[in-house]
Every structure is written in C-alpha cells, then in structure tokens.
Amino acid sequence: MVSPLNRRSAIGLGTLATAGAVLGAPAVASAAPSTAEPTPLRAARKVGRVYARESAAAGGNWQAYVTVAGSSEVAVADEADTVLEAYSVNKIAVATAVLDKVDRGLLTLDQRVDVTAAIVVPGGDGIFSLDGAYPSSVTLGHVLAALLTVSDDTAVRLCGLVAPAAEINEILVAKGFPNTQVEPVANPNRFFLGRSTPRETHDLLQALVAGTLLSPSSTDAILSKLRAPIAFTDGIRREMSSDERLRIATKAGWFDSARHEAGVIFDRSGAPVLTYAIFADGQPGAEDFGATHPAVRARATMGRQFLDTVDALTGDSAARLSRSPRYQPSNGG
8 A cells, every 4th residue: 555655756756647646556757857948747747746745744635636738737636536525615616507597598697686594604604694684685796706705605505596406416417517516405495515526626617717618707707706815815825925816716615624725827918827626634623724724734835836836837828818807905985
C-alpha cells in the first residue's frame, strides 16, 4: 500500500498523473524544473507539485482534479472520479439549473419569491437568517447572489421553490453531469446539496467558462458572483490583492470535517487559464470552519502559488469574458 507521502509525491510527478498513479501504478516522472519561459506543461507540473506538498502537509483525505490551459494539461488527478458529498460547492450546480430555466423562459431574474419565517434556516451561513423581518420577498436574482457569494443556506430553499429537486437533477443529467445531483427529501421543493466528483465539478466549470452550459447572460450571472469581492476569500484567494481576487471565480463548501473548493483562475485579459476542484476531509479541527483549518490553510498556499505559476500564461481567448470585473469601493453618499 502506498504511503500518504509517497502517494502525494506521485500526484505531483507530472501532468500525466492519473487515478492509476494515485493507486500506486507507475507515474510519468517530471523533468527537472526549468528556468525557461513557462509553458502549460511546466506550469501543470509545478501546480501538481504544490498540491502534492500542501495536501500531504495538511493530512486527511484529498480528492482533486486540476487542469491548466483549458483541459490540455492535467496537473492533478487525485481520485478524481470519487463520488462524494459536495456540500456548498454544489450551489454552482443548483444555480446552473435555475438559470437553465431562465434561459428557457420559464423563470425571470426579476420575479419575486416569498421569504417566510418557516423557510429561513436559523444560524449557519448567509444573510437571510440575520434579517429578522418576515414575511418578505426578494427577486430571484437576489437569491442567486446570496447563494453564490455568501453561500446563504436559506437561498438553497428559495431556489427549491422555483426548481424542485427532481427537476434540478434532470437538468444536470441532460447537461452531462449524472454524478452531480442534489439529494431529494420528502418535501419536493427542498433538498440536501448532494454529491459530485472532482472531475464532474471541474468539467461543469469548464463548460460554464466555455459558454456551452448556459446563455452568455446566465454565464455572466454565475461567474460575476463567484469573482465578486464578497465571494469566498479564506481559501484559494486569501493571500491575494483585491485585483488578483477578481481574477478567480471560486465556490467553497464545508460541513462536518469536509472543506471543499472549486473554481477557475483567469489570465489578466479575462480568459480562463486554470480550473480546479479540490475536495478534502478528515483533517484535524473539524469544529473550525474558519481560515485556520488545515485544509483551508493548504488551499490558501496552493492558490497563491497556482496564480503565480500560471500568471505568465495566456488562457483560451475563445472563452474570454465579455468584460473584466472591477472593484469599486464606496464610502456611502
């Protein structure tokens, strides 16, 4: 049986590390680090080494799929087809299903949904539980903003009012994601966030930035929220400037001992250059949901080095966003 340290080392030995390499089959050895101009191949190898080192240091269980330059260079394939609880990372999939209905004219972002005291999840994450003034109503656009930025738990239930669990799963299967599914409960309009695999989460993000998953406006509706300054900053984006954070669309998920994160790094012109889906659980500190958790610390180091590694690369210009976001702080008034 391969030791955790050797297993992590194997993952970082090149872009051709596969599930077979993870399980102990021979991996393709990496060439010595080069001081030449970075290429997608060299960048992928370095990203693989960073992931291997930091995940080993954090301990616990890791599953991941990371690519550079579209999907042409696989940097990490660590148990990438393992089906596991995705937790709030699957809020991207939920938003995809809701926006698919918008694209088909079945919903509109300016339509209102009712927020009752009974539907509000007490405590936890988000802003609806802090309101304290119900009943009220908000637009569906507001719901998606809360879902994807502050990862609002009540927003999940509000999405269920317009997209029942069975319909969400049907939409995701039709789009080619049979393992990315929410978990229905007795109430058809409620669900647990369900399961996915690192590869499917990665591929969903790739389809999103490629413009093949949703309309341009719905694509922007997701990516603009995941890139926003108020989106998750404790992990991949933590050790970055405000401008650098805007180059990363990211979504984290946490519950019990799990600490997951998935997203896309864009080049300076707004084209995607690295896509990651990193799942972790079993590290020490299961009660720590902050930035000091070992897996979150590891992702912060990974994120800084991932961005530095691909910074000189050019992404897929065909998938370049129509506009790059800007951070414009306000002092009121």
